[in-house]
Amino acid sequence: MPTFRSTRTRSRVLPLAVASALALALTACSPAASDAEPGAAGETVDHGEISVQYSWIKNEEFAGEFYAYENGYYDEAGFSEVIGISGPDTGVAKLLSGTVQVALSDAASIGAAIAEQDAPLKIIGATFQKNPFTILSLADGADITTPQDLVGKKIGVQDSNASVFAALLTANGIDPADVTVVPVDFDPTPLMDGDVDGFMAYLTNEALTVEVAGYDVTNLAYADNGVPYVAETFSVTEQYLAENADLLKSFLTAEIKGWTDVFQEDTDASVELIQKYYNEAAEASADGLESVFGALDPTKTGMGLEAQKLLISTEETEANGLFTISDALKQQTVDSLAAAGWDVAVEDLFDTTIIDEIYAENPDLKDYLP
Missing domain, CATH: 3.40.190.10 (Periplasmic binding protein-like II)
Incomplete structure (x- = not known):
């Protein structure tokens, strides 16, 4: 968690x-x-x-x-x-x-x-x-599988996690201007409602919340994508x-x-x-x-x-x-x-x-x- x-x-x-x-x-x-x-x-x-x-x-x-x-x-x-x-x-x-x-x-x-x-x-x-950080997305939605898939997407990011999200972009050579950051809290409802394409989450928490709710999810784990x-x-x-x-x-x-x-x-x-x-x-x-x-x-x-x-x-x-x-x-x-x-x-x-x-x-x- x-x-x-x-x-x-x-x-x-x-x-x-x-x-x-x-x-x-x-x-x-x-x-x-x-x-x-x-x-x-x-x-x-x-x-x-x-x-x-x-x-x-x-x-x-x-x-x-x-x-x-x-x-x-x-x-x-x-x-x-x-x-x-x-x-x-x-x-x-x-x-x-x-x-x-x-x-x-x-x-x-x-x-x-x-x-x-x-x-x-x-x-x-x-x-x-x-x-345990991940960019969570819906498999039948944005299905973000690589860092480059973030380009052009709306990503829900909590204020307290802005620096770590910035690290993911920096580590993968992505211009912050190419990603739309949407301020969210820790409730993943905006992802399930389609208000954002991806959601900064925990593999051990919010990602499971969405899965338990019946959605097929895709995780872009920070540890495996340049931010270990x-x-x-x-x-x-x-x-x-x-x-x-x-x-x-x-x-x-x-x-x-x-x-x-x-x-x-x-x-x-x-x-x-x-x-x-x-x-x-x-x-x-x-x-x-x-x-x-x-x-x-x-x-x-x-x-x-x-x-x-x-x-x-x-x-x-x-x-x-x-x-x-x-x-x-x-x-x-x-x-x-x-x-x-x-x-x-x-x-x-x-x-x-x-x-x-x-x-x-x-x-x-x-x-x-x-």
Whole structure:
């Protein structure tokens, strides 16, 4: 699901909010989670409490986190509590202010904060090897199968996603003047009603909404058409990374185990688990989006979960393990961000030392497929 979505502002980071948070971060104390080092053999590690900002509502996008709760992986890792906070939220401002310690964010939001505000943030791993953006069209309509098919078309684009859409045009040498951009929100009705030829969507959300409604759809996936970058990233501040490497290693290990369960468990069982955590979030917050959206559609939830797996699991993760980011993908990510107007260096955006260490020490964790 989205790393950019309705009410999410992940394609752009609000400069004032980030600047304010950055100022707070320069004077804030390090977060409250325990700095305890792993003990000798037989000793229990106590990492205390950690807060994690989710990018979106508690749906299938966080199935791995739900399994980490359900099967005790966070407990085994030494956490007294892992507080998962519903979005929508890029997590940037909260990371910088110390309100949360980890954010499940995206490369565009983190990269924009670094490029525009010199924010001291790092991506330490990524759930999605491929970003879920697509230009959605109807198979019996515009049927947009290549970037050049965008020329002369009316494309519905959300304001928060304008920069990323511009990156798609830039990466494919398309003059923006040759495409008519129609402002839309995240409801794909304008596409179904024929008001636009294409619609900027998520492979894991709006594309499924239209399909479930009975339409045959065509997807022009950004990741396969010149704009490859990681999404659903584990992001932290540089200070927190420097001071809590062992804690983060424990946390990511629990996350790997949780997402391994997503791949190894039956889809119906996973949907049931997702509904449980979604419903709990809805009950806990009367004004949260879980409550606003109402009950999850189990059919669409299952479809979303399967669509996510195609973004998470690649030949590289099969070889190197979940959440790893190859050098090539790091470079592709910063190149994609540059096309959107955010210039960052690989070393400024990424530090995957911890995830690499986890697999070097525990190579068996690479085997996530059933």
